[in-house]
Amino acid sequence: MHEADLISAIKTGGYPRELALKQIYLNQQLKLNTKNHLIKFNCPDYDFEDLFQEAIIVMDRNIRNGQFEERGTLEAYLFKICKYLWFNELRRNKKHVSVEILENLEKSVTFDQVQTHYDEDLLILLDLTLKKMDDRCRKVLELWRLSYSMTEIKNIMNLVSEGMARKIKYNCLNKLSELIIKNKTYF
């Protein structure tokens, strides 16, 4: 798949998205290039693997949400995210790197395009709401959010009709909203 096709597949969601993400993630050359870039900023091997996964997740979300501007290459974008993630990691965990490296990183990272860490309250809310729901609901909502069509949801979840898939989706969304309202009182 070409880069434009990969982006388009991620935007389409569903199976094409998964295929595109797999292709990007398992592209050894891309991984190696990104790694070589990050080595300059003292990023060790054991941190890189985790960082690269996190970057793929951010890239996926930003492409789906329309935050990715198709001006540069995907590799450059991925590297930008990695650099930001590494910079954040260095700041948060106060890892030992020279001031010069930290300054270089700070100068080159762009802060506004990468949301990597979620609000702690939101994570607690996740445990109290979505995670409390049955697997079927969670799966249907996830598929819906990933732009799977109702036909695809019907097939994946072994439902009798698309109408049933739509109904389950609304019911689950409603249930999730109720759980959010119920647990909002704690925050």
Added chain:
Amino acid sequence: MEITNIVQIESYLSGLMSPDERIEFEQKIKNDLTLQAELKIMQQATQLIDIDIAKDLKLKLTQWNTTEKHTKPRSVRFLPYAAAASILICLCLSFLYMESRFSNNALFDKNFVIIDHSIRGETVIELNSFEAGIKNTKENPKQAILELEQVLKSNPDLDSKEKAEWYLALANLKINNTTECNLYLQNIISQKSHPFRNKAIKLQEDISKIWRIRLN
């Protein structure tokens, strides 16, 4: 939450509304506190689902990584076997090389040279028996051993005796009777003036080499 509200909010959040519909909906939100609250809840709901998706993707990435590691390096998994096989082949080849260079047969061929003895003027019977023994050493070593032992028993002259001892050692080497061969060689080596003494010493060393290789 009303289904109609959910549908509208969903369209609004997904950017599926036309500009006019969008303006109209935003106007409606301003005047409807319930819709405002529902929009916020829906925003949070989608955020929560997104976190779940991210966690799910993280799991998938780890899975893909593991699958890739288990499938791709198949050649690497076979590398130790390939290396072991190469070593085995090398050992076999070197053994064959050593075998061809240092086997009893090879040593025999290296040392077996027919020495002309007719000028010595031995008796006809002795000459025939001796000559036959030497000639047979290569083609029929067992027969040669019998004939050469016969020569020794007939108290030949020193020269024939020394040659017979040497060829007996070689004939025994040819039939892989290394123990007997060594006895003859020891006998030759013990005789300082024996004309085949140096050859016997060399042959004994070569035989020792073969055994060292085989035992290692």
